[in-house]
Amino acid sequence: MLVKGKKPKSEPLISVGLILPIDKQNSITISNDIEQKTYIIEAENDHLLVNGNKTKSIELMGYADDPSYTLDPVPAGRGFHWEKNISIQVIGSLKISNSDGSLFIINQLKLESYLMCVATxxxxxxxxxxxxxAQTIAARSWLVAAAEQKHLDLGLDACNDxxxxxxxxxxxxxxxxRSATNNTRGKFLIFNDMVCDTRYSKSCGGVSEHNENVWDMEPKPYLRGVFDSEQKGLPDLSDPIHFKEWLKNDHGCYCSEHYVNNEQLKKYLGSVDEKGNYFRWEFTYYQNELLKMVNExxxxxFENISSIDPIQxxxxxxxIKLKISGxxxxxxxxxxxxxEYEIxxxxxxEFLYSSAFTINANSGINRTLDKVTLSGAGWGHGVGLCQIGALGMALSGISSDDILSHYFLSSTLEKLYD
Ligand SMILES: [Zn+2]
Ligand SMILES: [Zn+2]
Known part of the structure; x- marks a missing residue:
């Protein structure tokens, strides 16, 4: 496993969880595409059945640089509304074990091979x-900074999702x-001699967010909100009246249709994304829908809901703080x-695109809300690199170095290994 705060001197080997105990998946088909072998693996009680033979665990050794195994099925979009099962082909080796009666599968591979796959x-x-x-350098830095280590208890550097x-x-x-990874091999974003805990999300909606407003963490100088535009300055949208006005215009933002139109967006988004308008969106709920959702x-x-009020x-x-009354x-x-996550x-x-929205509500009888429209901006937490904005910048000829310094203020690029 990677160690938090440690700068690597050579390419690390990493462990990625493909099927986690929480998936409660009991069977999988794994084929070795080079040796033409198929393994049907089932988790049963406290052991595995590999092609019908009982064993505690199994390690399938792979080729370091070539795709070795195809796994079917593997979950994608775990816990989100786009969740589905897919079949994936991986580089490196696999460790398969039984965890509380279900499958636990780890893919061990070189960092750069992993990054090639993350990019696409x-x-x-x-x-x-x-x-x-830019995406690859951000992904490389985030993983190696290991600030989050969400699966430390499972011995994983990351899950697959x-x-x-x-x-x-x-x-x-x-x-x-492949060439994006090769061109940036070993390159990291650095601040204060430490690898940056780079964050990114799909669309900031025009302005990115300070990290401490999204997660319970110290403010990071390289995770400040920025105006996602070539114009200078940071419009302060924490004022609700200013924000409402601001939403009406695209302000020439890199993540707006000004730089990336909807056709281009369809072409460039990852294959499991829903197609849609992420820069500006609207959802309308009636009292009964709202009530059911909030209670569930x-x-x-609640017997009724009378108001939804942003506090901060x-x-x-x-x-980042919102009151629901009724x-x-x-x-x-x-x-x-x-x-913002809870909101x-x-x-x-399922899950709202972002918490950057204004609320338009009609009150009916007994002060209850008849109809509520949320008009919002962006998709995701909005901290760090805006993926659609970075796409807009790249399409207009801006280099990866300039993209990174636009989103991650005060950081520098360093090559830590060849
Ligand atoms: Zn994870
Ligand atoms: Zn943006």
Missing amino acids: SEMSGNCPQALLE DCCQRYQGVGNLSTQA KTGQS RGVSGRI QSKGEDHHIVLES RRVLHP
Whole structure:
């Protein structure tokens, strides 16, 4: 496993979880494409059945630089509304074991091979070179900074999904993705002699967010909100009136249609993304829908909802604290949602694109809301690199170095190994 805060001197070997204990998956087919062998593996009680033979665990050794195994099925979009099962082909070796009666599969491979695959799992392999390079350096730095280590208890550097970084094997690999990785091999974003904990999300919506407004962490100088435009200055969208006005215009932002039109977006987004407009969007709910959703997601028992009030916004307009009021058990009652993640989880049947939205509500009889429209901007937490914005910059001829210094202020690029 990678060690937090340690700068690598040579290319590390990393462990990526492909099937996790939480998936509760009991069987899989793995084929070795070079030796033409097929393994049907099942988790049963405390052991595995490999082609019918009982064993505790199995390690399938792979080729370091060539695709070795195809696994079917593997979950993609775990816990999100786009969740599906896919088949993936991977480089490196596999460790398969039984964890509490279900499968646990780890793919061990070289960091650079992993990154090649991340570049085209996060975005399409046909994206312009500068975007793939910027994305790859950000993904490399995030993983090696190991600041989050979300799966430390499982001994993993990352899982294969949006929770960490989307990794879908070599399936979508393109010549561009290979050369983006080779061109940036060993290159990291550095601040204060440490690898940066680079974050990224699909679309900032025009302004990116300060890291401390999204996660419970110290403010990072390289994770400041930036105006995603060639214009200077940072419009402060934490003021609700200013934000509402600001939403009406695209301000020539890199992630707007000004730089990336919807046709280009379809062509360049990763293969499991839903197609849609992420820069500006709208959702409308009626009282009964809202009530059902809020009660289901929060475990409350509101009889009606009378208002939804943002309490605090970050610089990008993202709501970071929000109050929902109504009646419960015949009395006035309210709850406060304390993070952008919680707000997005509660205010959508699945998951809301972002918490940067304004609320337009009509009140009906007994002060309850008849109809609520959320008009919003962006997709994702909005901190660090804006993937669609970076695409817009790359399409207009801006280099990967300039893309990175636009989003990650005060950071520098360093090559840590050959
Ligand atoms: Zn993860
Ligand atoms: Zn953006």
